Amino acid sequence: xxxxxxxxxxxxxxxxxxxxxxxxxxxxxxxxxxxxxxxxxxxxxxxxxxxxxxxxxxxxxxxxxxxxxxxxxxxxxxxxxxxxxxxxxxxxxxxxxxxxxxxxxxxxxxxxxxxxxxxxxxxxxxxxxxxxxxxxxxxxxxxxxxxxxxxxxxxxxxxxxxxxxxxxxxxxxxxxxxxxxxxxxxxxxxxxxxxxxxxxxxxxxxxxxxxxxxxxxxxxxxxxxxxxxxxxxxxxxxxxxxxxxxxxxxxxxxxxxxxxxxxxxxxxxxxxxxxxxxxxxxxxxxxxxxxxxxxxxxxxxxxxxxxxxxxxxxxxxxxxxxxxxxxxxxxxxxxxxxxxxxxxxxxxxxxxxxxxxxxxxxxxxxxxxxxxxxxxxxxxxx
Amino acid sequence: xxxxxxxxxxxxxxxxxxxxxxxxxxxxxxxxxxxxxxxxxxxxxxxxxxxxxxxxxxxxxxxxxxxxxxxxxxxxxxxxxxxxxxxxxxxxxxxxxxxxxxxxxxxxxxxxxxxxxxxxxxxxxxxxxxxxxxxxxxxxxxxxxxxxxxxxxxxxxxxxxxxxxxxxxxxxxxxxxxxxxxxxxxxxxxxxxxxxxxxxxxxxxxxxxxxxxxxxxxxxxxxxxxxxxxxxxxxxxxxxxxxxxxxxxxxxxxxxxxxxxxxxxxxxxxxxxxxxxxxxxxxxxxxxxxxxxxxxxxxxxxxxxxxxxxxxxxxxxxxxxxxxxxxxxxxxxxxxxxxxxxxxxxxxxxxxxxxxxxxxxxxxxxxxxxxxxxxxxxxxxxxxxxxxxxxxxxxxxxxxxxxxxxxxxxxxxxxxxxxxxxxxxxxxxxxxxxxxxxxxxxxxxxxxxxxxxxxxxxxxxxxxxxxxxxxxxxxxxxxxxxxxxxxxxxxxxxxxxxxxxxxxxxxxxxxxxxxxxxxxxxxxxxx
Numbered sequence: 044x045x046x047x048x049x050x051x052x053x054x055x056x057x058x059x060x061x062x063x064x065x066x067x068x069x070x071x072x073x074x075x076x077x078x079x080x081x082x083x084x085x086x087x088x089x090x091x092x093x094x095x096x097x098x099x100x101x102x103x104x105x106x107x108x109x110x111x112x113x114x115x116x117x118x119x120x121x122x123x124x125x126x127x128x129x130x131x132x133x134x135x136x137x138x139x140x141x142x143x144x145x146x147x148x149x150x151x152x153x154x155x156x157x158x159x160x161x162x163x164x165x166x167x168x169x170x171x172x173x174x175x176x177x178x179x180x181x182x183x184x185x186x187x188x189x190x191x192x193x194x195x196x197x198x199x200x201x202x203x204x205x206x207x208x209x210x211x212x213x214x215x216x217x218x219x220x221x222x223x224x225x226x227x228x229x230x231x232x233x234x235x236x237x238x239x240x241x242x243x244x245x246x247x248x249x250x251x252x253x254x255x256x257x258x259x260x261x262x263x264x265x266x267x268x269x270x271x272x273x274x275x276x277x278x279x280x281x282x283x284x285x286x287x288x289x290x291x292x293x294x295x296x297x298x299x300x301x302x303x304x305x306x307x308x309x310x311x312x313x314x315x316x317x318x319x320x321x322x323x324x325x326x327x328x329x330x331x332x333x334x335x336x337x338x339x340x341x342x343x344x345x346x347x348x349x350x351x352x353x354x355x356x357x358x359x360x361x362x363x364x365x366x367x368x369x370x371x372x373x374x375x376x377x378x379x380x381x382x383x384x385x386x387x388x389x390x391x392x393x394x395x396x397x398x399x400x401x402x403x404x405x406x407x408x409x410x411x412x413x414x415x416x417x418x419x420x421x422x423x424x425x
Numbered sequence: 426x427x428x429x430x431x432x433x434x435x436x437x438x439x440x441x442x443x444x445x446x447x448x449x450x451x452x453x454x455x456x457x458x459x460x461x462x463x464x465x466x467x468x469x470x471x472x473x474x475x476x477x478x479x480x481x482x483x484x485x486x487x488x489x490x491x492x493x494x495x496x497x498x499x500x501x502x503x504x505x506x507x508x509x510x511x512x513x514x515x516x517x518x519x520x521x522x523x524x525x526x527x528x529x530x531x532x533x534x535x536x537x538x539x540x541x542x543x544x545x546x547x548x549x550x551x552x553x554x555x556x557x558x559x560x561x562x563x564x565x566x567x568x569x570x571x572x573x574x575x576x577x578x579x580x581x582x583x584x585x586x587x588x589x590x591x592x593x594x595x596x597x598x599x600x601x602x603x604x605x606x607x608x609x610x611x612x613x614x615x616x617x618x619x620x621x622x623x624x625x626x627x628x629x630x631x632x633x634x635x636x637x638x639x640x641x642x643x644x645x646x647x648x649x650x651x652x653x654x655x656x657x658x659x660x661x662x663x664x665x666x667x668x669x670x671x672x673x674x675x676x677x678x679x680x681x682x683x684x685x686x687x688x689x690x691x692x693x694x695x696x697x698x699x700x701x702x703x704x705x706x707x708x709x710x711x712x713x714x715x716x717x718x719x720x721x722x723x724x725x726x727x728x729x730x731x732x733x734x735x736x737x738x739x740x741x742x743x744x745x746x747x748x749x750x751x752x753x754x755x756x757x758x759x760x761x762x763x764x765x766x767x768x769x770x771x772x773x774x775x776x777x778x779x780x781x782x783x784x785x786x787x788x789x790x791x792x793x794x795x796x797x798x799x800x801x802x803x804x805x806x807x808x809x810x811x812x813x814x815x816x817x818x819x820x821x822x823x824x825x826x827x828x829x830x831x832x833x834x835x836x837x838x839x840x841x842x843x844x845x846x847x848x849x850x851x852x853x854x855x856x857x858x859x860x861x862x863x864x865x866x867x868x869x870x871x872x873x874x875x876x877x878x879x880x881x882x883x884x885x886x887x888x889x890x891x892x893x894x895x896x897x898x899x900x901x902x903x904x905x906x907x908x909x910x911x912x913x914x915x916x917x918x919x920x921x922x923x924x925x926x927x928x929x930x931x932x933x934x935x936x937x938x939x940x941x942x943x944x945x946x947x948x949x950x951x952x
Binding site for chain 2: 091119142143157247248253273279281283348
């Protein structure tokens, strides 16, 4: 096919020319095109992209060719007396019909691929993906595994205090693990604002919309680590909530699920443990840094006008009950959402931390919250 | 109509009032046109300065200059100011100056409303810009202000933003009504609809689009206002509302809005290519029909901005096909321009250079638009820099180049002086280079996978982002040269003849340069 030929031309001639032309040859200068996918669908999408691209190039070359020829040959100097012709019905009909046919030739294969993408049968594995400001939650519906994935790039890298790592802004604290060769279905939604879950290697981009569930599916045969991003503006850390999927063989997947379940059991045991203030503080600080710091800031000072300060806040100082309630229920009509998806231990720790840090312990009642307080809160109230 | 002309005859030779009141109280279409043009240029510089902040932050990976929160305010205000403050008022200014002169009318049909529609605009933008200094900062949800980011999660300044959009909308609707009424009622005898200059046709269609969709925008922001302050849940899923509904309403406004920003450009470019090719436009009536088809189709393609929200398959296919269909009339326009040049007698003055660059670069933007219409491929392009490259190609070397071309083309008629051709060409080449160096690499960045509206990015996007920033600074600073050229032309220069350009045709070239304060107080004779 001519399109293959053109692609070869691109690879064998145009790219090497670019190499010669560029005095600053680095790998990234060649990040010029979409990368070929790793699934059947994403390969088809890539082919469609290249097809439409080359059609556009051909149209461009033809139109600009005639235009540049005119600009060269029909200048006032070379052609002092302009021609008089105008309107030519045959020509006008031709340049209406021919583009129309080209469009149909493109729209048909595109529609076919789309029908395949829209297959909505259940998957072997179904994962609910929920967008939060600014992290993703993954819940494996069959295997009962659930976790959050946060950006793991250090703030110092972002603020240029230390060199940036290889996977700068494309790394998370916990990868989504899926088995190779199985049909995986993602049920995509959001908790606060609209996000969008984009995994280029699978050609999946689905908006995560609060109150709605969108679906997408994939079958990946090739084990590996694949990286994607949030693609719908979702507030200040929109650029800082990447997606990383790790595709592994079935056996490794089973082992991962087993380990995740063990972890969950250990975490549950922590609820009944006796906690000291120092232990809660230490644990709470880590949770604060992952979940709260984006809005309430490192010193609990918040951002005037949008995100209230926690340092010196009346609730954090003297109102333990209200403090728990806000974390459990969120604040109606404001950016503060419910954090009831955190475990009892995590909630107790982070509330304790915010009641102790930044001088709050000295200025207020300094009361701590233990996991049991959260358990009690969750008890049905009669 | 003749009675009106009689009354005006008394003060025919009166010039404008003196001092500031000339501008505050004016009902003269030329004065109001000038006000609109200067206002839009001021907004272009402010919106441009914001673009410079954006590109400076993106010059390197990492956060250097601004915080993500402020970055989001910059992208939001940049978009709003360039669209509602830069491009739209510039076209209204051109319509004010040119439509009455092109159809042989003494002024706009509704001169007092004309004054009002301009003078509320500075207030709208004062309110919008003042939000930068409010607690919580300026709107930070992107110029498309998707709910619920723009409602429940918005900074308090969103209410001022809503009020400001209402004022802009009122101004646009008044301006559009004025254009329609003028064109429908005040054409000189003999100027039939199919004899109107294409710029007039393009504005007639644009005005109808504005009247159709600005109220939709007003509805969208009013629903936001209700959600924020009065407890409704139009866009709040928790209250039974639908965040996607917002996008449907917004893009039902938004897509025709895109053509509002390009149809007048089609008109301008047609005139300029005809003039400097010294040859009649190839197909006048097919150009008119193409614009009408584009305008009508613009109402049935809005969901192509929303291919990833989870529309049903049938909707995706319908909107894909409908969108691709727009390429047909758009192609007709491009082919017409090329056919007009073919075997013409071409010269390359500054307006022609801008018009030719328009044809080439707008076509590139149109072709990438065609790529974006392919739904499965759009799943990869959507909300990446590929989209940013696409719409900047149609808006900057598209809409904005056409405005610059128009200024160079008609400024001798406005001021009576020729601009400095050498500087004009320099301005063109700097802008042309700047635009391409800025936006062409954004295609690469987008295809390689960088999402739009990101204040920071992964390392593989670093090189082309740096190139893009360098281009942006070049383009940005070149516009100060444009300001200088315009000021120099206003102050003086070689005197222009009434005809100005050898190949120019149309009624505006039959009056003296500069155009007298009142033109066509008696209707011209049309052969």
